[in-house]
Amino acid sequence: MTVTGPRAPASDVPLSSGRVSSHAPVLELEHVALELGERTILRDASLVVNQGEFIGVLGPNGAGKTTLMRAVLGLVPAASGAIRVLGQPVERGNASIGYMPQTRSALAGRRVRGRDFVAMAADGHRWGLPHADRSTRADVERVLDLVDGRKLAERPLSELSGGERQRLLLAQCLLGNPKLLLLDEPLISLDPHHQTSVVELVRRVQQELGIAVLFSAHELNPLLNSLDRVLYLGSGVAALGTVDEVITRPVLSRLYGSPIDVMRVNGRIFVMSGDVEVEKHDHEHEHDETGGHAHAHPHGHSHGHAHGHAHQHDSRDGHTQDV
Ligand SMILES: Nc1ncnc2c1ncn2[C@@H]1O[C@H](COP(=O)(O)OP(=O)(O)O)[C@@H](O)[C@H]1O
Numbered sequence: 001m002t003v004t005g006p007r008a009p010a011s012d013v014p015l016s017s018g019r020v021s022s023h024a025p026v027l028e029l030e031h032v033a034l035e036l037g038e039r040t041i042l043r044d045a046s047l048v049v050n051q052g053e054f055i056g057v058l059g060p061n062g063a064g065k066t067t068l069m070r071a072v073l074g075l076v077p078a079a080s081g082a083i084r085v086l087g088q089p090v091e092r093g094n095a096s097i098g099y100m101p102q103t104r105s106a107l108a109g110r111r112v113r114g115r116d117f118v119a120m121a122a123d124g125h126r127w128g129l130p131h132a133d134r135s136t137r138a139d140v141e142r143v144l145d146l147v148d149g150r151k152l153a154e155r156p157l158s159e160l161s162g163g164e165r166q167r168l169l170l171a172q173c174l175l176g177n178p179k180l181l182l183l184d185e186p187l188i189s190l191d192p193h194h195q196t197s198v199v200e201l202v203r204r205v206q207q208e209l210g211i212a213v214l215f216s217a218h219e220l221n222p223l224l225n226s227l228d229r230v231l232y233l234g235s236g237v238a239a240l241g242t243v244d245e246v247i248t249r250p251v252l253s254r255l256y257g258s259p260i261d262v263m264r265v266n267g268r269i270f271v272m273s274g275d276v277e278v279e280k281h282d283h284e285h286e287h288d289e290t291g292g293h294a295h296a297h298p299h300g301h302s303h304g305h306a307h308g309h310a311h312q313h314d315s316r317d318g319h320t321q322d323v
């Protein structure tokens with residue numbers, strides 16, 4: 001999307017609030033601007049994520065969720081400002097961060113056994129060779145236990161459901177005891193039941209280990225019971241706060257650059273632009289293989305709800321909808 005919308009200073013959006021934690025900051029952004037080519041993804045964002053927080057990262061397609069994660073990994077340099085992880089400037093290959101990238105296309109077809117797949121991330125594909133060392137093996141068993149995945153790990157990836165593969169991917173991220181997990185759209189292409197179980201699993205592991213998680217998603221509702229705070233991105237602005245602080249008409253209207261209504265029904269929250277549910281509408285065309293922004297289109301458009309679920313059964317290039 002093009003970054004448009006109001007140019008008011010970012011300071012009228014709650015930047016850092018909610019539960020005050022005595023823990024050390026895990027992630028700090030100080031007046032950060034992120035740019036990709038000519039595009040401004042973030043401008044002047046300042047925020048702090050503390051140890052032990054589960055942060056739901058939301059925002060329209062193309063808002064910059066993936067770019068922000070890549071910046072925290074040191075893969076996208078900040079155009080200005082400072083990003084710190086555990087008090088240190090970002091660096092590539094930071095062992096204190098576990099990362100699950102958004103595109104996980106090829107996994108469904110792979111015959112590799114689950115345990116070997118998890119281990120590949122630990123020892124650079126040498127698993128199974130005689131010199132896979134003992135501490136690596138122990139770490140693999142530890143992370144499999146954490147996700148309750150020892151049984152799954154006996155089976156090849158190709159025989160697992162999307163939700164089960166997600167468990168092993170989470171295990172991979174936990175290798176080496178990271179303090180911060182960046183999980184980019186782990187719910188893509190999972191049905192609601194599996195979505196809930198993935199969110200609950202991440203929440204349990206996150207609390208058990210006391211680590212911080214940034215969990216990006218299309219939709220707020222699957223995360224509602226598990227998140228501590230929301231980081232909502234849009235129009236170059238990052239709003240971090242509790243659901244009640246961020247998921248409001250004024251904040252979201254600013255982030256979407258058009259009037260937004262927030263409706264609460266039976267404990268669920270719907271973000272609406274007129275009679276269109278923006279979170280759903282925005283991602284209707286998306287599936288796992290696109291990398292997330294192939295179908296990005298501007299907001300405030302008027303073509304309504306006509307496309308329904310026509311793309312749900314798309315199974316090109318081995319994608320399987322986990323229903
Ligand atoms: N390498 C790149 N060069 C230029 N623009 C890019 C690049 N990668 C992504 N973008 C654009 O940057 C914006 C943010 O993308 P992204 O971080 O993937 O958003 P999200 O994950 O929230 O959908 C999008 O408009 C996307 O098209």
Ligand SMILES: [Mg+2]
Pocket residue numbers: 065066067102184185291292
């Ligand atoms: Mg993305």
